[in-house]
Amino acid sequence: MSKEHPSGTSQNTGLIIQPDPGDDRLSAAVSGIDHDGKPVDLRVVTERPLTLFLNRQEIVTMMTIGDHPDLLALGYLINQNMLNPDDPVSGVDYDDDLGVVVVRTEAETQFEEKMKKKVRTSGCAQGTIFGDVIDAFDDVTLADNARLKTSWLQALTKQINTTPSLYLEAGAIHGCVLCQRDKPLVYMEDVGRHNAVDKIAGWMAVNKARPDDKIFYTTGRLTSEMVIKTVMMGIPILVSRSGFTAWGVELARKAGLTLIGRARGKRFIVLAGAERVEFDTAVSSGEDEDERHNRKGAQR
Amino acid sequence: MSKEHPSGTSQNTGLIIQPDPGDDRLSAAVSGIDHDGKPVDLRVVTERPLTLFLNRQEIVTMMTIGDHPDLLALGYLINQNMLNPDDPVSGVDYDDDLGVVVVRTEAETQFEEKMKKKVRTSGCAQGTIFGDVIDAFDDVTLADNARLKTSWLQALTKQINTTPSLYLEAGAIHGCVLCQRDKPLVYMEDVGRHNAVDKIAGWMAVNKARPDDKIFYTTGRLTSEMVIKTVMMGIPILVSRSGFTAWGVELARKAGLTLIGRARGKRFIVLAGAERVEFDTAVSSGEDEDERHNRKGAQR
Numbered sequence: 001m002s003k004e005h006p007s008g009t010s011q012n013t014g015l016i017i018q019p020d021p022g023d024d025r026l027s028a029a030v031s032g033i034d035h036d037g038k039p040v041d042l043r044v045v046t047e048r049p050l051t052l053f054l055n056r057q058e059i060v061t062m063m064t065i066g067d068h069p070d071l072l073a074l075g076y077l078i079n080q081n082m083l084n085p086d087d088p089v090s091g092v093d094y095d096d097d098l099g100v101v102v103v104r105t106e107a108e109t110q111f112e113e114k115m116k117k118k119v120r121t122s123g124c125a126q127g128t129i130f131g132d133v134i135d136a137f138d139d140v141t142l143a144d145n146a147r148l149k150t151s152w153l154q155a156l157t158k159q160i161n162t163t164p165s166l167y168l169e170a171g172a173i174h175g176c177v178l179c180q181r182d183k184p185l186v187y188m189e190d191v192g193r194h195n196a197v198d199k200i201a202g203w204m205a206v207n208k209a210r211p212d213d214k215i216f217y218t219t220g221r222l223t224s225e226m227v228i229k230t231v232m233m234g235i236p237i238l239v240s241r242s243g244f245t246a247w248g249v250e251l252a253r254k255a256g257l258t259l260i261g262r263a264r265g266k267r268f269i270v271l272a273g274a275e276r277v278e279f280d281t282a283v284s285s286g287e288d289e290d291e292r293h294n295r296k297g298a299q300r
Numbered sequence: 301m302s303k304e305h306p307s308g309t310s311q312n313t314g315l316i317i318q319p320d321p322g323d324d325r326l327s328a329a330v331s332g333i334d335h336d337g338k339p340v341d342l343r344v345v346t347e348r349p350l351t352l353f354l355n356r357q358e359i360v361t362m363m364t365i366g367d368h369p370d371l372l373a374l375g376y377l378i379n380q381n382m383l384n385p386d387d388p389v390s391g392v393d394y395d396d397d398l399g400v401v402v403v404r405t406e407a408e409t410q411f412e413e414k415m416k417k418k419v420r421t422s423g424c425a426q427g428t429i430f431g432d433v434i435d436a437f438d439d440v441t442l443a444d445n446a447r448l449k450t451s452w453l454q455a456l457t458k459q460i461n462t463t464p465s466l467y468l469e470a471g472a473i474h475g476c477v478l479c480q481r482d483k484p485l486v487y488m489e490d491v492g493r494h495n496a497v498d499k500i501a502g503w504m505a506v507n508k509a510r511p512d513d514k515i516f517y518t519t520g521r522l523t524s525e526m527v528i529k530t531v532m533m534g535i536p537i538l539v540s541r542s543g544f545t546a547w548g549v550e551l552a553r554k555a556g557l558t559l560i561g562r563a564r565g566k567r568f569i570v571l572a573g574a575e576r577v578e579f580d581t582a583v584s585s586g587e588d589e590d591e592r593h594n595r596k597g598a599q600r
Contacts, residue, residue, distance in 0.1 A: 030571065032570055033570040044549065048547065245347040268334070
């Protein structure tokens, strides 16, 4: 059995990792006043700062819901091309009180060397990092033989929308799901869409998961950032229930990524890489989304 | 007449600045394939990298739709507490081909001095900047006597939802609107919610607009970032049609900001600063949102 499918998966959903709406640290009770002037009590998602260090190098302060800080840290560094998935990581230390996570590598990484040079000349290397990611993006080749059946798409959408989640409990949160064929495998949520992606990238690195037979589902918009991260992760198919930007579509076409937007129940639009899509459902067949589970959070 | 209300406002909407869905640079034609395998043509919002310099200091590369780069640059620096609204700006240079915007000040700013010290010790100063913003946040006092009538809220929501916009044209974009009483004044859109806010901050600085009698409306979620930016801008009332995070609510209460979420037609929830809200509409009266203009983009 591969490390991707441990025996301890949930009995109910089949997911290896799923949202935990019952975790008290992830949501809080907040009281308010409604339009009629009456008091209301709500569950609201938490959000806390997490400062990431790569060895002794401070990298960024992220706003996150706070679960899986180790996977978030690893995934962020890998998706930013600051850490190679093969770089030996000697440890990840997390301090909940300080809101600090430190990723330690045995040797100094290539990134730190680059960062040192860069900061001497222009101070903050965010622009350079962006350039590096775009360069790395150009070198990725995605699996040609990956497939997506439209019947899988319907099954995935339905299962994801009905899985208990913080979204259904409290709203105001994004979800990302790593899938294989018609099965969701790893479902992460976060207040920042990019954090949910990075946590999945961290999970894939730790579990040495193959990317070429996976499908990435997100509730968020298909911006350039989302396309770049998916390609950097080596996943050939990206699906969103939300809309897309022109540059997101352009980058997907350049990278040979299959990009699908506005995926809701039976409806969707293929923007790039249509050769991987197999239309195995009858024209305009399939159920529409159940109203109760209709995510209102998605953007056209 | 104050600089805030030039005579050249739009005849149709009364807005000083409004979205320009007809601007070809802001959206592009994209072709795709729908769920029935049929070709579809769509208008999709653009997104492009813009690298910001403060004098010779490279600050950040932002993903933006691309309009008002000068206001975005100024607003970003002000909202990050890197530039004081009173710092004399000698010029803002924008190069469309390079995707670079440079804000020039007569003297070196306090921020650059701090940045130099910081980069020598820890490389990249993002964490410090975050700390600085939180410190500055604690010093802000918001106007006690500001008011929000629930009838204004209904009028604002209706006018904003029916104003021609890139959202209505192409979707996948956030909107922020600076309002006064029941009138929207400045309506900015961007692929990044934070960019739309920053463009309004830039407009306020250039036009020396008073913040204390304004209301800030956003389509995006009320996260800590959004609350911090609104408080930094000195605006006492923040309204969103989307949801909120626990820390966003906590920060709003700490700063004495009036925070209203899930504002859609007649429904809304007041999370903080309810003393500024005047319930002048009958209980559960008022129109529900017109379906045609119902923004699906909002998050609970």
